[in-house]
Amino acid sequence: MNSLSRVCLFIDHKADYVPIFSTVTNLIDIFQKTIILLFKQKETKDPYYAHLNQKSFRRCVVLLIPVLGNILVGIWDVAHKKEVDKKIGHTAAQKNNKAFKKADSHFSNGRESVLTTVQQSDLTLQPTTKQLRRDREAPLAAVQINSLTLQPTTKEFQRDRKAPLVAVQKDGLTLRSALQGLQSDREALLAAVQKNGLALQFAPAELQNDREIVLTAVQKNGLALQYASQELSNDKEIVLAAVQHSGLALQHASLKLQNDREVVLAAIQQDDLGFQYASPELRDNREFVLAAVQHKGLVLQYASQELQNDKEVVLAAVRQFGWALQYASPELRNSRKVVFAAVRQFGWALQYANQEFRHDKKIILAAVQQNGWALQYASQKLQNDREVVVAAVQCNGRALQHASLGLRNNREVVIIAVQQDGLALEYASQKLQNDRKVVLEAVKQDGWALQYASEKLQKDEELLELSSK
Numbered sequence: 051m052n053s054l055s056r057v058c059l060f061i062d063h064k065a066d067y068v069p070i071f072s073t074v075t076n077l078i079d080i081f082q083k084t085i086i087l088l089f090k091q092k093e094t095k096d097p098y099y100a101h102l103n104q105k106s107f108r109r110c111v112v113l114l115i116p117v118l119g120n121i122l123v124g125i126w127d128v129a130h131k132k133e134v135d136k137k138i139g140h141t142a143a144q145k146n147n148k149a150f151k152k153a154d155s156h157f158s159n160g161r162e163s164v165l166t167t168v169q170q171s172d173l174t175l176q177p178t179t180k181q182l183r184r185d186r187e188a189p190l191a192a193v194q195i196n197s198l199t200l201q202p203t204t205k206e207f208q209r210d211r212k213a214p215l216v217a218v219q220k221d222g223l224t225l226r227s228a229l230q231g232l233q234s235d236r237e238a239l240l241a242a243v244q245k246n247g248l249a250l251q252f253a254p255a256e257l258q259n260d261r262e263i264v265l266t267a268v269q270k271n272g273l274a275l276q277y278a279s280q281e282l283s284n285d286k287e288i289v290l291a292a293v294q295h296s297g298l299a300l301q302h303a304s305l306k307l308q309n310d311r312e313v314v315l316a317a318i319q320q321d322d323l324g325f326q327y328a329s330p331e332l333r334d335n336r337e338f339v340l341a342a343v344q345h346k347g348l349v350l351q352y353a354s355q356e357l358q359n360d361k362e363v364v365l366a367a368v369r370q371f372g373w374a375l376q377y378a379s380p381e382l383r384n385s386r387k388v389v390f391a392a393v394r395q396f397g398w399a400l401q402y403a404n405q406e407f408r409h410d411k412k413i414i415l416a417a418v419q420q421n422g423w424a425l426q427y428a429s430q431k432l433q434n435d436r437e438v439v440v441a442a443v444q445c446n447g448r449a450l451q452h453a454s455l456g457l458r459n460n461r462e463v464v465i466i467a468v469q470q471d472g473l474a475l476e477y478a479s480q481k482l483q484n485d486r487k488v489v490l491e492a493v494k495q496d497g498w499a500l501q502y503a504s505e506k507l508q509k510d511e512e513l514l515e516l517s518s519k
Contacts (some may be wrong), residue, residue, distance in 0.1 A: 055098040062101065066109075066123055069116040076113040079105060239263055247271030255279065264288055272296030272320075275303065286313065293317035297324025305329065311338060315345075322346035330354075339363055347371030350378070364388055372396030375403065390416060397421030400428075414438055422446030425453065433457075440466055447471030450478070458482075465491050472496030475503065486510070493517050 065075040082102055113119045234254050240263055242249035247270035250258060257263055259279035265288050267274040272295030275283060282288050284304035290313055292299040297320035300308060307313045309329035315338075317324035325333070325342065332338050334354040340363050342349045347370035350358060357363050359379035365388055367374040372395035375383060382388050384404040390413055392399040397420035400407070407413045409429045415438060417424035422445035425433060432438045434454035440463060442449040447470035450458060457463050459479035465488055467474040472495035475483060482488045484504035490513065492499035497517035500508055507513055 055096055058098045059101055062098070062105075066113055067120055069120050072113045072120055073116055076110045080107070080110050083107065083110070236260070236263070240266065243267035243270060243274070245270075247274035248277075250274045250277040253277070258282075261285070261288070265291060268292035268295065268299070270295075272299035273302070275299045276301075278302075280304070283307075286310065289313055290316055293324060294320055297321030298327070300324045301327040303327075308332075314338075315342065318342050318346050318349055322348045322351075325349045325352040328352070333357075336360065336363065340366055343367035343374070344370055347374035348377070350374045353377075355379070358382075361385065361388065365391055368392035368399070369395060372399035375399040378402075386410070386413070389413060393417035393424065394420060397424035398427075400424045408432070411435065411438065415441055418442035418449070419445060422449035423452075425449045428452075430454070436460070436463065439463055443467035443470060443474065445470075447474035448477065450474045451476075453477075455479070461485065461488065464488055468492035468499065469495055472499035473502070475499045478502075480504070483507075486513075489513060490516075 062075055062079065065071045079102060082099075083105070087099065087103060109123060112122055234257065236257060239249070239253050239257050242252075243263055243266050247267035250264065250267040251274075253263070258277055259281060261282060264274075264278045264282045268278070268288055268291050272292040275289065275292040276299075278288065283302060284306060286307060289299075289303045289307045293303070293313060293316050297317040300314065300317040301324075303313065308327060309331055311332065314325065314328045314332055317327070325346075333352055334356065336357060339349065339353045339357050343353075343363060343366045347367040350364065350367040351374070353363065358377060359381060361382060364374075364378045364382045368378070368388060368391050372392035375389065375392040376399070378388060383402060384406075386407070389400075389403040389407050393403070393413060394416045397417040400413070400417040403413070408427055409431065411432060414424070414428045414432050417427070418438060418441045422442040425439065425442040426449075428438065433452060434456060436457065439450075439453045439457045442452070443463065443466055447467040450464065450467040451474075453463070458477055459481060461482060464474070464478045464482050468478070468488060468491050472492040475489065475492040476499075478488065483502060484507060486507060489500070489503040489507050489510075492502070493513055493516050497519060500513055500517040503513070
C-alpha cells in the first residue's frame, strides 16, 4: 500500500465519526463511487478504492447529515461489532497458528482439521499433538506452505529425505534445521543453494569444496563466496560469477584474484565499493584506475593517494560523476579546471570545492544550471545575482529559498520560480504571496501552492477552484 492510499484510507475511516468533516469526506466518497470507480477494475488492488467499493451508498448519504448522521452510524457500528468480531476470529483461526492454542482439544487433535489449516496458513505444528506430528502427511503439507515447520516435527520425519527437500526448495536456509546427516546430502544442499546461495554456510567442508554447488550458490548470491573452500575462492570462474552478482564479494576472493584485472573490473562494474577490496597494487596502478574511473567515478575513493592527486585521473573521475570531487586531493579540489568539470556534471559537487570558487560566477552558473540546489553553496553576493538566481530557479524552483531576500521579493524572479515549481511560493516575500498574478502562476503549476498564499488570496474563489483541479 503506497503512502497516499494509506493516508486516504485512515482519513476516510476516522472522518465518519467527526461532524462536518464527515460531510466533506462522504461527498468525495459519493463522487468517487459514482465516477472514479467506474474506471477502476472491479477487483482493484488499491486498498483505498477496495474500501470505497465496499462502503454502502446508504452510509455515505446518512453521513452527509452533520451530528445526527455521525450518531446513527456510531450506533450501527457498535451494534454490529460482535458480528464483525466473530468473522475476524474465524479468519484468524485459519491464518494464525496462535488460534490452535485456544482451540478445543478435539479440533487440535483432528487430523483432517490440521491438514486443512496448515494448507491455509503459515503456522507451525508445535501446538498439535505428537500423534499428528508423527503423521507424515500433516507435516509434509506444512513444510510445503512454510519450510520453518520442519523444526517442530519429529526427528523421524526430519530424517525422511522428502520433507527436507520440500523445505529447502521453499527456503534454502531451512537446511540449518535439518539433522547433520541431511546437511551432508548433496541433493538437498544443491536444492537449498538454488533457492538461497547463503545456505552454503550450513554445508560440511567437503560440500563447500564442491564446484557445482559453490558455483550455483554464488550465482544466486555472490556473498556466498565467503563460505566456499579456500581452493574455490581461488577459482576464477566462480569468483567472476560471485562479483558479477555482488561487487562486495571481492573481499572473499583469494589474494591472487583480488589482483586480477578482469575480476576487479567486473566487481567495480557491479558495485564501485568493491574496489576497496582490490589489491594495493591495482589501486595504485595508474592505467587500471584511469580505465576504472571512466566507468565508475566513485572508484577514486579507493585509489591510492598518489592517484587521487593525479589530475588526469581525477578529471576522468569527475567527468563520469562529479560527486567524486570529494575524493580528490585538496590540491586538485583547488583546481579550477577540475572543479568546473565536476559541477557541470553534478552541481552539488560544489560543496567539495575550495571556498574561493563560491565567489566564481562562471563556476556557480555551471553548478546551478545542472542542479538549482547548488545555489546554497554560492557566496551571499552571488545569491543576490539575478542571472545566477534565475538560472537556479529555472532548474529547480524551490532553490528560491537560497536566494537573497531582495530577489525573493523580485516579482519576475519569483514568477519564474513558481512556474517551474508552484511550491516555491513558500519562499517568496509576504508581499508577493499577496500578489494575485504570482499566486495564480503558482497555483496553475501546483494547486497545493495556495497554502502559501496570503489569507486574503486563500479565500479567492477563482484561485480556490483552480487549486482543486
